[in-house]
Amino acid sequence: MAEHARVHFQDELRALEEQTLGALDLVVATLDRTLEALEHQDIELASIVVHDDDRIDGRFLEVHQGILSLLALQAPVAGDLRTVAALLHVIKHAERMGDQCVNIAKVMPLVGHEPPVDAELMERIFKMARLARSEVAQAKQAFTLRDVSLAQDLVRQDEQINALNREVFRRAVEIGTDEDRREWAMTMMLVARALERIGDNAVDIGEQVAFVVTGLFREFSDASHV
Amino acid sequence: MSEHVSERLEPAVEPPRLIPEPAAEAQPTESIFDVNGVAVFYGDHRAVTDITLKLRRNQITALIGPSGCGKSTFIRCLNRMNDLIPSARVEGQVIYHGQDLYADDIDPVQVRKRIGMVFQKPNPFPKSIYDNIAFGPRVMGMKGDMDEIVEGALKRAALWDDVKDRLKTNAFGMSGGQQQRLCIARALATEPDVLLMDEPCSALDPISTGRIEDLMLELKADYSIVIVTHNMQQAARVSDMTAFFTVELDAGEKHRTGRVVEYAATDKIFTRPDDKRTEDYVTGKVG
Numbered sequence: 001m002a003e004h005a006r007v008h009f010q011d012e013l014r015a016l017e018e019q020t021l022g023a024l025d026l027v028v029a030t031l032d033r034t035l036e037a038l039e040h041q042d043i044e045l046a047s048i049v050v051h052d053d054d055r056i057d058g059r060f061l062e063v064h065q066g067i068l069s070l071l072a073l074q075a076p077v078a079g080d081l082r083t084v085a086a087l088l089h090v091i092k093h094a095e096r097m098g099d100q101c102v103n104i105a106k107v108m109p110l111v112g113h114e115p116p117v118d119a120e121l122m123e124r125i126f127k128m129a130r131l132a133r134s135e136v137a138q139a140k141q142a143f144t145l146r147d148v149s150l151a152q153d154l155v156r157q158d159e160q161i162n163a164l165n166r167e168v169f170r171r172a173v174e175i176g177t178d179e180d181r182r183e184w185a186m187t188m189m190l191v192a193r194a195l196e197r198i199g200d201n202a203v204d205i206g207e208q209v210a211f212v213v214t215g216l217f218r219e220f221s222d223a224s225h226v
Numbered sequence: 227m228s229e230h231v232s233e234r235l236e237p238a239v240e241p242p243r244l245i246p247e248p249a250a251e252a253q254p255t256e257s258i259f260d261v262n263g264v265a266v267f268y269g270d271h272r273a274v275t276d277i278t279l280k281l282r283r284n285q286i287t288a289l290i291g292p293s294g295c296g297k298s299t300f301i302r303c304l305n306r307m308n309d310l311i312p313s314a315r316v317e318g319q320v321i322y323h324g325q326d327l328y329a330d331d332i333d334p335v336q337v338r339k340r341i342g343m344v345f346q347k348p349n350p351f352p353k354s355i356y357d358n359i360a361f362g363p364r365v366m367g368m369k370g371d372m373d374e375i376v377e378g379a380l381k382r383a384a385l386w387d388d389v390k391d392r393l394k395t396n397a398f399g400m401s402g403g404q405q406q407r408l409c410i411a412r413a414l415a416t417e418p419d420v421l422l423m424d425e426p427c428s429a430l431d432p433i434s435t436g437r438i439e440d441l442m443l444e445l446k447a448d449y450s451i452v453i454v455t456h457n458m459q460q461a462a463r464v465s466d467m468t469a470f471f472t473v474e475l476d477a478g479e480k481h482r483t484g485r486v487v488e489y490a491a492t493d494k495i496f497t498r499p500d501d502k503r504t505e506d507y508v509t510g511k512v513g
Contacts, residue, residue, distance in 0.1 A: 006510035075459055077496040080509045215498025 009074045013083065016066045017143075020087045023059045023094035024140040024205075027101070028133055030056065031198070034101045035129045038191065041113060046105035056098035063091040082215060086208040090143065093201040097136065100194040100201075107187050116181045121171045121188055128164045128195040131157050135202035142209045151206030155220045161199040168192040258283045258420060258450045259304060264318035266299050266308060273299045274484040277318070279469060286442060286451040288461035288492065291471030292507065296484025297454040300471070301422050304452060305341035306334040322420075339366055342413030346425040348405030350397035350412075355380075355389050358397050358408055362416040375415055382448075383411035384441050403434025407441065414449075421445065423453040427460065439464050458508055461492065468495040470504045 030049060037045035067088050070076060076084050135157050142151040169192075172185035203220055211217045257280040264277040274296030281287050281304075289297040299308070306327060308314040320327040327337055339362070350358050359376040368375065376393070380386040385407045389400070397408055406426060413421060423442075427435040442451055442464050455461050461468055469489040473482045488495065488504045499505050506512045 009510065077458070077462065077508045078499055078505045081497060 009070075009076075009080075012066075012070060012074070013076070013080060016063065016070060017083065017087060019059070019066065020063050020091050020094070021140050021143055023056060023063070023091055024136055026056050026059065027094050027097045027198075028136050030098055030101045031129065031133050031136065034104050035126065035133075037105060037108060038125070038129075041108065041111075041115065043109050043113070046108045049105035050102050053098050053102045056095055060091050060095040063087065067091075079212070082212045086143075086212045089208045090205050093205050097198045097201050100198050103194045104191050107190050111184045111187050115184045116178065118171065118175060118181070118185065121168060121175070121185065124164045124168050124171070125188060125192055125195070128161050128168070128192060128199075131161045131164075132195045132198040132202070135161075135199050139202040139205040139209075142206055143212075146209065146213050148210050148213050151209035152220060154203045154206040158199045158203050158221075161196055165192050165196045255285075256283045257281060258323065260319070260321035261303075262319040262321065264300070264303060264316065264320060266296070266303060267313075267315045267317070268311070269313040271481055272483050274471075276485050279486060279489045281450065281452060282467065283450050284446055284448075285466040286446050286453060286464050288465035288468045289452065289454045289471060290456075290458055290461050290468060290507075291484070291487075292473060292512075293456075294482055294484070295471040295473040297471050298424050299484065301424055301452055301454050302343075304420070304422055305343055306337050307343060309334050339416045340418050341420040341422060342416065342418040344406070344409050344413055344421065344423045344426045347429050348402055348409050350400070350405050350408050352396070352398060354394045355397050355400070355408060356393040358412050359415045362412060366416055368416070379411040379415035382414050382445065383407045384437070384444070385411055401434070403430050403437060406430060406434065406438060410438075410441065410445075414445075419449060421449050421451045423451065425454055425456060428456065435460070458496075462496045465492045468492040470495065470499075470501075470507060472503055472507070 030052065033045060033052075034049050036042065037049060067084055070084055135154055138150060138154060138157070141147070142154070168189060172182075172189050175181050175185040207217065207220055210220075259281040261277055261279050261281070265275040266273045277300055289301060291297055302308045303316055303320055304322075304327075308316060316328055322337075322341070325332070351361060353361070356376055359379050360372050363370075363372065363375050377386060377390075380389060385404065388404060389408075397405065400408060406429075410421070410426075427438050430438065439460065442453070445451065446466075453461075453465065467489065468491075470487045471484050472487045473484050475482055488499055488501045490499070494500075495504060496508055499508065503512075
């Protein structure tokens with residue numbers, strides 16, 4: 001049999017994968033900015049995060065159109081078909097993660113320039129953020145390498161994020177009677193919730209890695225029974 | 227074969243041994259062919275080897291694979307067409323409804339009546355449309371009203387409405403797609419229960435191809451179909467099961483021998499094949 005047939009199609013598929021996984025780099029960069037804004041209560045930087053989300057949304061549209069074209073014109077099958085189907089999920093998750101950064105950036109002005117910060121609660125938020133960032137980067141690496149073990153390891157990290165989220169909730173409940181502090185704590189719960197969702201999206205990408213490699217889709221952990 | 231038709235059309239001459247009729251209550255998944263360790267030789271050259279698979283009733287089975295992998299050689303084993311090639315020899319068993327097709331007392335003419343073949347290029351006889359269809363039943367000495375037989379076959383091939391007013395005109399005046407449907411009708415006229423199709427659409431335009439594919443999907447309610455195709459999307463569109471053949475060179479790299487790499491539900495072959503060679507072929511990485 002002749003080797004290396006359909007070179008043009010394989011190039012197109014590779015480019016589409018790079019474009020899709022590149023969206024996860026955009027998410028990591030956006031997450032970094034979001035946290036910097038949060039750390040310094042930098043409302044201007046937060047507004048840049050909101051506006052820059054158009055880049056991730058634009059990437060979603062490009063990849064979406066690219067996937068439609070590839071399906072229509074090249075009729076991928078087997079492993080190629082699974083990759084294309086998975087890329088559609090990955091780009092959707094990237095777009096959702098971008099939206100979560102926007103959610104965080106949008107609530108920041110609500111707490112004012114000098115909010116009554118609780119160091120213990122903030123420490124947990126930043127831990128969550130570091131884990132979420134690590135999960136997004138690891139999801140990308142797992143997809144690039146088609147590494148199912150690396151993808152499954154995302155569950156371990158996500159459990160840490162979930163535990164921290166519960167701690168943030170408890171800390172917010174115990175924060176005291178001062179109205180400004182309670183309002184700030186409530187807002188931080190929204191931030192924690194957004195970070196927790198980013199972790200979930202990363203795990204979902206990990207599940208797509210397993211699907212591409214094995215051909216079978218299974219949730220790594222059944223959230224409905226946790 | 228539908229029961230009422232088999233009652234109507236008794237063969238005029240009893241074959242040496244009757245090939246058993248499929249049971250009326252047979253399940254769709256019943257195997258119609260059990261192929262066991264089949265190898266085909268042309269002289270000393272082993273063209274295909276180690277073919278073992280079950281072909282199911284009322285299903286469309288697609289045979290895919292690169293040129294020279296033995297798909298056509300294999301499909302021709304299923305109705306003893308290889309008997310017509312002097313140097314050809316078949317080893318192994320082709321069991322059709324429990325009967326070894328290559329047993330000494332089986333009449334190949336009766337085999338080809340029950341297992342029809344449609345070829346790559348439409349090959350109507352240089353006769354009228356009517357005579358093309360009536361040819362097989364006349365040769366077989368089939369009883370019954372010939373007009374009814376011709377009309378029935380043309381209707382089953384979705385050609386009746388196109389040609390009912392010009393049955394006496396020459397078949398060569400038809401379009402390529404119509405000629406191929408005529409050949410399908412001709413194969414159906416002898417009341418087969420299996421239809422073998424060797425690249426039936428490769429000489430047709432996309433519209434005619436679509437019509438043949440629609441026809442195949444309609445016909446599988448009453449017939450079992452085996453199709454050789456180079457068009458993988460066609461295999462994906464119409465077939466229930468797909469067998470992927472490949473070709474291997476012997477140690478001296480002189481002789482090419484075909485064999486089945488993977489045989490599974492079409493959906494599986496085109497979404498998650500087990501064998502990397504299948505994956506590489508269907509995705510077009512090798513061809």
